Amino acid sequence: KNLIQGGKLVKPYRNLLAILDPDDPKSSGPIARWKIGDTPAGKPDVAFAQPTVSPDGKEVAFILGMDTPNGFQSGLLMVAPLNTGAAASARRLVGGNVNSPCWSPDGKLIGFAVMTPGGKSEIDTVPESGGDIKRVTTDGNFFGPRFSPMLPKPQ
Numbered sequence: 605k606n607l608i609q610g611g612k613l614v615k616p617y618r619n620l621l622a623i624l625d626p627d628d629p630k631s632s633g634p635i636a637r638w639k640i641g642d643t644p645a646g647k648p649d650v651a652f653a654q655p656t657v658s659p660d661g662k663e664v665a666f667i668l669g670m671d672t673p674n675g676f677q678s679g680l681l682m683v684a685p686l687n688t689g690a691a692a693s694a695r696r697l698v699g700g701n702v703n704s705p706c707w708s709p710d711g712k713l714i715g716f717a718v719m720t721p722g723g724k725s726e727i728d729t730v731p732e733s734g735g736d737i738k739r740v741t742t743d744g745n746f747f748g749p750r751f752s753p754m755l756p757k758p759q
Contacts, residue, residue, distance in 0.1 A: 618642070621652040621666060623688060633688035635664065648672040654703060658711045662686055663732070665697075665705040665714050678703050681716055683732060697730050698737060707732070708751045715740070715749040 619638040625631050638650040648670035655666040664686045669678040681702045684694035701719035708715070713729045720726055727740040727749045740749075 618649045619651045619671065621655055621664070621691075623686065631688070634691075635684055635686070635688060636666075636668075636691035636694065648677070651676055653678070654705060656705050656707060657686060658707050658732070659709060660711055663711075665707065665732075667703055667705065668694075677701075681705055681714065681730070683714070695734060697732075697734050698728070704748045706750050709754040713751075715751060717747050717749060 617634075617637045617639055620634055621636040622634045623632050636652055638652075642650075651669050651671035653667040653669060653676055655664050657664050662685065663683050665681065665683050667678045668680040668682050669676055678701055679699065680696050681698040682694045682696055684690040697714065698716065698718070702716050704717045706715045707713070708729075712732055714732055715727060715729045717725050718728050724743060725745050725747055726742065727746045728737050729740060730737045
């Protein structure tokens, strides 16, 4: 789509999660988008944050939330196929004040930080396909989780 119309830059999207492949422009395009004008007046816009691609390059985990006057407010940890138009098949994994998703090296788990009702930030994991959430830390203020690389098993 031409982003210059009548000599002016036209912003078609308020928020966009997209693939840009300089080597294959045909595979580039939006995964999820929120168009300008999609939000009723006075309501916050839908926003996407902190995308991270799975180790096998087939999926993307991201935070779905709201763009409010006070900044981004997280709401859901989502996973979608890494291809254009995949928002329709995105899976909700976790709801709440979540952030900083990261993939385990084998791609089976997603770690993330979550704000607890008591005001602490803990680290949890969830299977990439959804399921039971496991608390990894307790009574702390933890942010930005990352998995260590997989080490070979001792012989």
